[in-house]
Amino acid sequence: MTLYQYLALATLVFCIGLFGVLTRRNAVAVLIAIELMFNSVNLLLVAFTRYISPDGLVGQLFAVFIIVIAAAETTVGMAIVLLVYRGFRGIQVDRIGFLKW
Amino acid sequence: MTGESLAFYGLAFMLVGASILAVSVRNVFHAAMYLILALFAVAGYFVLLNAEFLAAVQVLIYVGAVAVLVIFAVMLTTRLTDARVRAHNEQVGAGLVVAVAMFLAIVMAMWSTSWPISDAAPAVDNVRTLGRMLMTRFVLPFEIASVLLLAAMIGAIVIAAKETGPPQSEEST
Amino acid sequence: MELAPVVDLVRDAVTGFLQSLGLPAFVIDMVLALISASLIAGFMAVLALAFVWVERKVSAHIQNRLGPMRVGWHGVLQTLADALKLLQKEDIRPAAADRWIWWWAPAVSFIAVFAAFIAVPFGEGLVVRDFNIGVIYIVAITTFGVISMLMAGWGSNNKYSLLGGFRSAAQVVSYEVPMILAILSVVMVAGSLSMMSIVQAQEGTMLGFIPNWFIFRHFPFGLIAFIVFMIAGTAETNRTPFDLPEAESELVAGFATEYSGMKYAMFYLAEYSAMYVMAAMGTVLFLGGWHGPFLPSWLWFAAKTVLLVCVLIWFRWTFPRLRVDQLMELSWKFLIPVAFINLLAVGLWSVL
């Protein structure tokens, strides 16, 4: 399995996540799509570690840090979604615009 | 060898299929289920790429904690009227074009560069090397990560524990 | 009489036979894995039947009654009769249920425990695959049990199961942190995650007669880690005093309210097998796996695991059920601080 196949696969999953972020209306579904993008980046990093520097595992360590930060980001994101839901009784992303005025 | 290519294409089908469904299916709980399937496929890839500690971390954190959080959020924020609400906004066409364009651009860029592929043998016991690296070379990011986790915890608690609006009707449960 | 050479003999015979058929290497690998999978599935089924019987007899004698006596000698075939009864029960799917999630929830809970059996040893050299991330592989795979509880709760679209699913997920989730911390205080001394090398690290004796098990090493801290592990393990497998989600008095059957027949039996099978996996992990981590004087290794391992299972059963019939807030506070306000301090203490001990 050459590196190029992993590159194509990771980019495909990244673009599927991007499509999800752009088109979903439910805030939780947008966060799910963001999770997909994080995972595609992790996949790419581990593929690079495996094919380019198998002994120095810097890529894998980077992926661990990305997992940690993605988990923290999702936690805060979910807390915000909950606060918006409680105040606004709905989490349709395109209808939550009360910061505008 | 055919074992690895069989595993690669099997996991590819599972990952791409699960992520397409996670993004397109209307019911958000089903989307969370497909997300878990996609996360498990990525953990399978980590094993294929000799990163077994990362595969265990991926399953432990993403499937064990983040997916549970997503499901809790879905349970708390789904209302009966959501069934008739449109799941996708009106820019589906534009989103598709942007995603495909992004995919082509990145893949062309990646495939045109020549990567310095090295055929050194992959490290066998990567937990030990990761631990040693984490403790010696990457101590600063390690400590900063703990500060970041502390900030995320305080932030999440301040946001989530704030009781605004009328007291919840289900205070009894 | 060790079992490991027998197993190796059988394995070489099978590989020899398959090679004669000219199959490629990885197909032989798969066939061997399939054979071990079917053996383990059979073992799990028999195990669950045996443990249900042991539980009913032990609980009976604790409450000084006799327990099942009629079906077979001392009710041995009672659980088999129950299993057959469950088999022929009609499988009712509530109309309001979410078809696929409701269908998959018991399957996921069974598969989570079944896949954990890969890394669980049964004796010296008797393990399906010894991963070098053995311990966290088991913990990681069993977190799918939490997902199956939430699926069962949400899929059956019933107030009781939704609340039961919420509560058992929140409980299992909050007891996972102290469990991993207790495991890590052992891994720190053993220096590896693979189950085999953890058991090897407990070889020999210290001070003459005390066996070198982790429960005795670094005297107070090994014991504290064992106690934290047992409490967290009981909560992980949703057993009393932590089985509030399935408390008969409160939530009918918790997340399994809308299940009947074979699907309910699947949850039951998953719970008892998870209890065995938890007891086997306790044996490997704290009670020296298969180390012991005269008896063969697999007998020692089986004896210690059954002992831990009986302790879990004994817990069930002596402790009262905890309230929800006591249950959560016990983990966050007591177990986690104790596990942290214990981790640092073991660290300090091996540095000084």
Add this chain to the structure above:
Amino acid sequence: MDISSYSAVPIFLGFGVLFVAFNYFLNSLVTRNVAEPQKYDSYECGEVPEGSAQIQYNVRYFIFALIFVLFDVEVIFIIPWAVVYKDLGMFAFVEMVLFLLILILGLVYAWRKGVLHWFTRPVEH
């Protein structure tokens, strides 16, 4: 133990699915379904079920899930440290003490904020 030893995991997962499907098939073979409308209502201890089950539940479960994610992530950092702890000297211990102190601060904050308490509303400071 190279990666080919992990080939057992998908085989066990597949076998598990087959085993469960076989049991369900066995069950459907033996039973006969008597269609009875009341049978398919959701179970409310015998009363007629009213209202949908998806009413919102209190936010307490959610806060515990939040704190759990952050503590689970922190435990992930401790695993590689625990594995190599024997070979590293005193400095690894000091690093980990610093790491844990910062995070125990988070636990103390959650404790003082009353978020860990189950029933009462979080006390506002």
